[in-house]
Amino acid sequence: MFSHSEHIREIERVSRGLVTGRDDMVVQSWLRCLDQHRLDPTHACEAFILPEARLREHRQRSEDLIRIARSGLEHLFHQVAGQNYVLLLSDRKGVTVEFLGDPLFDNNLRKAGLYLGSEWSESRAGTCAVGACIETGEALTIHQTDHFDNTHTPLSCTAAPIYDTTGELAAVLDISLLSSPILKASQSLARHLVGATVRRIELANLMAQTRHEWVLRFSRSPEFLDVDPEAAISIDGGGRIIGMTHGGAQILARAGGADWRTPASLIGQPVSKFLNLEVDGLSELTRRRPTQDRLVFARDGNALFAHAIEPQIQRRASAWVHGEIPQAIRRLGGDTPEIVALQAKVAKLARTALPVLIQGETGSGKEHLARAIHEGSGLTGGFVAINCAAIPEQLIESELFGYMPGAFTGASARGRKGLVEQAERGTLFLDEIGDMPLALQSRLLRVLAEKEVLPIGGHEPRPVNIRIVSASHRPLHELVAEGRFRQDLFYRLNAATLALPPLRERTDFEWIIARVLERHAKDGKVPVLSSLALDLLKRHDWPGNIRELDNVLAVAVALSEGDVIEPSDLPETLPGAPSGAHMADDTGGELRRLLSACNWNVSEAARQLGVDRSTVHRQIRRFGIAPKH
Numbered sequence: 001m002f003s004h005s006e007h008i009r010e011i012e013r014v015s016r017g018l019v020t021g022r023d024d025m026v027v028q029s030w031l032r033c034l035d036q037h038r039l040d041p042t043h044a045c046e047a048f049i050l051p052e053a054r055l056r057e058h059r060q061r062s063e064d065l066i067r068i069a070r071s072g073l074e075h076l077f078h079q080v081a082g083q084n085y086v087l088l089l090s091d092r093k094g095v096t097v098e099f100l101g102d103p104l105f106d107n108n109l110r111k112a113g114l115y116l117g118s119e120w121s122e123s124r125a126g127t128c129a130v131g132a133c134i135e136t137g138e139a140l141t142i143h144q145t146d147h148f149d150n151t152h153t154p155l156s157c158t159a160a161p162i163y164d165t166t167g168e169l170a171a172v173l174d175i176s177l178l179s180s181p182i183l184k185a186s187q188s189l190a191r192h193l194v195g196a197t198v199r200r201i202e203l204a205n206l207m208a209q210t211r212h213e214w215v216l217r218f219s220r221s222p223e224f225l226d227v228d229p230e231a232a233i234s235i236d237g238g239g240r241i242i243g244m245t246h247g248g249a250q251i252l253a254r255a256g257g258a259d260w261r262t263p264a265s266l267i268g269q270p271v272s273k274f275l276n277l278e279v280d281g282l283s284e285l286t287r288r289r290p291t292q293d294r295l296v297f298a299r300d301g302n303a304l305f306a307h308a309i310e311p312q313i314q315r316r317a318s319a320w321v322h323g324e325i326p327q328a329i330r331r332l333g334g335d336t337p338e339i340v341a342l343q344a345k346v347a348k349l350a351r352t353a354l355p356v357l358i359q360g361e362t363g364s365g366k367e368h369l370a371r372a373i374h375e376g377s378g379l380t381g382g383f384v385a386i387n388c389a390a391i392p393e394q395l396i397e398s399e400l401f402g403y404m405p406g407a408f409t410g411a412s413a414r415g416r417k418g419l420v421e422q423a424e425r426g427t428l429f430l431d432e433i434g435d436m437p438l439a440l441q442s443r444l445l446r447v448l449a450e451k452e453v454l455p456i457g458g459h460e461p462r463p464v465n466i467r468i469v470s471a472s473h474r475p476l477h478e479l480v481a482e483g484r485f486r487q488d489l490f491y492r493l494n495a496a497t498l499a500l501p502p503l504r505e506r507t508d509f510e511w512i513i514a515r516v517l518e519r520h521a522k523d524g525k526v527p528v529l530s531s532l533a534l535d536l537l538k539r540h541d542w543p544g545n546i547r548e549l550d551n552v553l554a555v556a557v558a559l560s561e562g563d564v565i566e567p568s569d570l571p572e573t574l575p576g577a578p579s580g581a582h583m584a585d586d587t588g589g590e591l592r593r594l595l596s597a598c599n600w601n602v603s604e605a606a607r608q609l610g611v612d613r614s615t616v617h618r619q620i621r622r623f624g625i626a627p628k629h
């Protein structure tokens with residue numbers, strides 16, 4: 001048994017530059033303990049466990065990492081079950097934020113510092129696996145008397161660093177034994193297992209963060225490429241590297257003669273600098289081709305098997321199957337060639353993360369289409385809609401971006417999440433985007449460009465992952481030309497435009513009528529139209545589109561005697577009336593009925609008629625219509 005005094009003597013010899021047979025990284029760590037951390041080997045310290053409140057802060061900061069790492073940790077714990085190993089996940093300060101160990105030994109583990117909240121930084125605990133791993137950025141084993149502090153010499157600990165996708169050290173995974181065989185070599189299997197677990201955690205993290213970009217995975221053997229790749233990088237549409245696992249960073253660094261310890265020399269660089277590959281060539285490396293054909297050459301001459309994964313967004317299990325048009329999108333219309341072409345375009349766009357702009361007259365079904373895009377996307381979050389024309393300008397900001405507690409007079413004490421955050425992992429539908437005030441357009445642009453949101457009164461932007469669908473009944477490019485809409489925002493929103501035909505031009509007019517009639521079934525019976533009534537509907541202009549049709553048929557169903565709707569059940573002004581003229585009946589009876597059905601909400605009545613509010617007001621004055629009290 002190595003005594004405390006022998007241990008101190010060895011450390012002193014090392015400090016004088018003598019060779020003692022210890023691994024070099026242990027020697028370097030002892031020297032750091034003496035010279036930088038000013039620790040005294042004669043002074044043994046108990047393990048330090050953080051108070052509850054501070055531990056909570058550390059855990060909160062590492063929440064995402066813990067979530068991603070957990071299944072890897074559990075899998076590893078399973079692999080070493082029954083061998084008394086303890087697993088610690090520590091943050092980059094060395095604080096244990098997650099712990100898996102046998103509860104039978106709880107007390108002993110806690111005493112030894114193998115516990116939640118223990119701090120294993122080198123400056124606090126002396127040479128230890130977590131601390132030395134943080135200092136060097138490399139996987140290592142600190143076995144028994146390798147520890148600087150005599151308190152920890154019974155332990156054998158193996159740790160590996162976990163890097164984030166930008167190449168910064170984010171955490172350390174440690175696997176420790178309270179008592180172990182004398183030989184350090186006994187821990188080489190532990191090092192191998194920890195290394196493999198960390199590799200999978202980093203890969204899961206890269207995949208979780210990369211939805212809209214390419215991921216390129218590597219392996220030296222074609223057999224393992226698709227099932228357990230060794231490394232991965234993510235690449236944006238312009239061919240620049242935007243993320244990497246540590247293995248990925250090492251491949252790039254080797255290929256480009258750079259140092260993985262300076263990630264800035266890798267992130268943001270064109271992939272072609274490191275690999276004999278351009279972004280256009282990535283589609284050649286997808287699973288569609290046999291693995292052994294997917295060989296990529298690094299600039300240093302090394303060859304690697306590669307697997308490229310196309311940009312995607314997270315989907316539900318029942319996600320879209322290639323080639324099939326989802327139900328929600330099929331419900332958009334009948335099967336005329338024009339509508340089928342529209343459905344096919346919608347289906348293709350739905351499964352991408354591209355922002356879509358919908359243009360179409362009022363009431364033509366823009367929101368209906370936006371919902372179908374959301375449902376067809378397989379996104380796991382919700383559909384959140386905001387009508388920029390319907391809420392006062394000064395409220396749009398807090399509605400969209402939310403606010404912090406006490407951000408302004410009258411703000412709720414708990415603050416409020418904005419619609420942008422409520423749409424996390426889902427779709428934010430911005431209806432009548434043309435009515436968004438210019439000042440807010442810049443803030444929205446920031447959300448889209450930076451993928452983060454800053455609530456009113458907040459200082460820390462929060463990351464968001466949303467899909468944006470916007471709509472306008474006015475051609476947005478005209479508003480841009482008039483200087484009323486920011487051009488840069490227009491381009492951001494308008495990766496693709498979908499133009500909804502007005503009802504009068506729809507080739508599936510009868511299909512739409514059938515759907516609307518189904519909605520107005522009375523006692524389970526779907527009303528039918530006489531051929532004359534259908535003829536009248538076909539000849540009308542429908543300035544208010546499907547919403548107007550819906551309203552007209554609702555009234556007709558209510559007025560009709562039997563199941564058949566006759567021309568007499570339809571508004572007199574219907575056939576072929578030019579836009580807006582159908583309000584101009586002599587008595588204003590139609591308008592009166594509509595206004596009372598809308599609770600005298602003039603905007604709503606105008607919407608249903610497909611005319612301006614001022615037109616409705618003019619007609620109200622003209623006919624002297626007033627609400628009944």
Ligand SMILES: Nc1ncnc2c1ncn2[C@@H]1O[C@H](COP(=O)(O)OP(=O)(O)OP(=O)(O)O)[C@@H](O)[C@H]1O
Binds near residue numbers: 363364367431473
């Ligand atoms: N394809 C469709 N089939 C059946 N009903 C539809 C269809 N599209 C829209 N509708 C119905 O038409 C009405 C108007 O649709 P929606 O609100 O989507 O239109 P909009 O263009 O967003 O209107 P606005 O311009 O006023 O915002 C709704 O009652 C909706 O259910």
